[in-house]
Amino acid sequence: MNTDKQGLLTCSASGIRNFVSVHDVTNINALVAKALDYKSDPLKDKTLGTGKRIGLLFLNPSLRTRLSTQVAARNLGMEAIVFNVDKEGWAMEFEEGAIMNGTTVEHIKDAAPVLGTYFDILCIRTFPSLKNREDDYSEMFIHQFMKYAGVPVVSLESSTLHPLQSLTDIITIKENISTQTKPKIVLTWAPHVKPLPQCVANSFAQWVNAWGEADFVITHPHGYELSEEFTKGATIIHDQDKAFRDADYVYVKNWSAYHDYGKMPENDPGWMLTEKKLQHTHHANVMHCLPVRRNVELSDEVLDSPNSLVTKQAGNRVWAAQAVLSEILKPC
Numbered sequence: 125m126n127t128d129k130q131g132l133l134t135c136s137a138s139g140i141r142n143f144v145s146v147h148d149v150t151n152i153n154a155l156v157a158k159a160l161d162y163k164s165d166p167l168k169d170k171t172l173g174t175g176k177r178i179g180l181l182f183l184n185p186s187l188r189t190r191l192s193t194q195v196a197a198r199n200l201g202m203e204a205i206v207f208n209v210d211k212e213g214w215a216m217e218f219e220e221g222a223i224m225n226g227t228t229v230e231h232i233k234d235a236a237p238v239l240g241t242y243f244d245i246l247c248i249r250t251f252p253s254l255k256n257r258e259d260d261y262s263e264m265f266i267h268q269f270m271k272y273a274g275v276p277v278v279s280l281e282s283s284t285l286h287p288l289q290s291l292t293d294i295i296t297i298k299e300n301i302s303t304q305t306k307p308k309i310v311l312t313w314a315p316h317v318k319p320l321p322q323c324v325a326n327s328f329a330q331w332v333n334a335w336g337e338a339d340f341v342i343t344h345p346h347g348y349e350l351s352e353e354f355t356k357g358a359t360i361i362h363d364q365d366k367a368f369r370d371a372d373y374v375y376v377k378n379w380s381a382y383h384d385y386g387k388m389p390e391n392d393p394g395w396m397l398t399e400k401k402l403q404h405t406h407h408a409n410v411m412h413c414l415p416v417r418r419n420v421e422l423s424d425e426v427l428d429s430p431n432s433l434v435t436k437q438a439g440n441r442v443w444a445a446q447a448v449l450s451e452i453l454k455p456c
C-alpha cells in the first residue's frame with residue numbers, strides 16, 4: 125500500500141486498495157484525525173462518492189457495522205447496497221479446484237468478478253468456523269474476494285480481525301484521553317455463554333501495538349492466550365485485579381482459546397467486570413465493541429455508569445468507516 129505525505133492510504137500501482145488490517149495504514153493518527161474531522165462536519169465531502177456504489181456483503185449477522193458503514197457511505201454521496209449472502213445468495217465455494225458436487229452452488233471465482241462489475245468498493249463480513257485454526261487464520265474468504273473482485277475490499281470483520289472496529293476504538297480512546305502521559309489500556313477477557321472468535325481481541329491488540337502511544341496490558345485466565353502475532357508488545361498478566369491497577373481504559377471482550385482452538389477451557393463468572401473491580405483502576409473508561417451480554421461480560425452498573433463509553437464508541441463506527449472509504453475514493 126502506498127501513502128501520501130500524511131501517511132494516509134493512496135492508490136497502489138494497480139489501483140486496487142484494500143482495508144483488511146492495520147498493515148493497510150501507515151499513519152494511524154492521521155486516519156484518526158480524518159475520522160474526527162468527519163465527526164465535526166459529517167457532510168464536508170458529500171460529493172466525493174457521487175456516482176459510486178458500495179456493496180456490503182454479509183455472511184454473518186451485524187447491527188453496528190452494517191448500519192454505520194451505510195451511513196458513512198451516504199455521507200460521502202455513495203449509494204450503498206446490502207446483500208445478506210448467507211440468507212439470500214447462492215451457497216458459495218471458496219476452495220480452489222473444488223469439485224462442486226456437494227452443497228455449494230457458486231464459486232467465488234465466478235461471483236466476485238461479477239460483484240466487481242456492480243460495485244466500486246466491496247465490503248465483506250465473514251466469521252471464522254472456530255473448528256480449524258489453520259483454515260480460519262489463512263483468511264481464505266476475504267483473500268479470495270480480494271483476489272477475484274478487481275475492486276477495493278474492506279473487511280467488515282473477517283475470520284481473525286475487525287479493523288473498522290479497532291480504528292473506532294483508537295478514535296474513541298484518543299478523543300477521551302484526559303492524561304498528559306501515556307494512557308494505560310487494559311484488554312480483559314470476559315465470561316460468555318458460548319465460544320466467540322478472537323477477531324476483536326486480535327485486532328485491538330494489533331492496532332494498539334501499532335499505534336504505540338499507550339501502556340498496553342492484556343489480562344485473561346490461563347488457556348486464553350492469543351496469537352503472539354497480534355499481542356507482541358503487550359504485557360500479559362493473568363491476575364485481573366493486578367492488571368487493572370491504574371488503568372485509564374478497560375476494554376472488555378470474550379474470546380475463545382487460540383491454542384486449544386475454539387474451546388472455552390474455563391468460564392469463570394468471577395472475570396465479569398463490576399464496579400468493585402473498577403475501583404482498582406484510575407477511574408477507567410470502559411469499552412466494549414457490542415453486542416454485550418449484560419451481567420455476564422459486564423454488570424449493569426458498569427454499563428449504565430458514566431465510565432461506560434460503549435454508546436459513544438459504537439457511534440464512532442460511522443467516522444471510522446467514513447475516513448477509510450474516503451481514503452479509498454481519493455482520486456489517483
Ligand code: CP
Binds near residue numbers: 189414
Ligand atoms: N461491533 C460490531 O461489529 O457490531 P455488529 O456485529 O453489530 O456489527
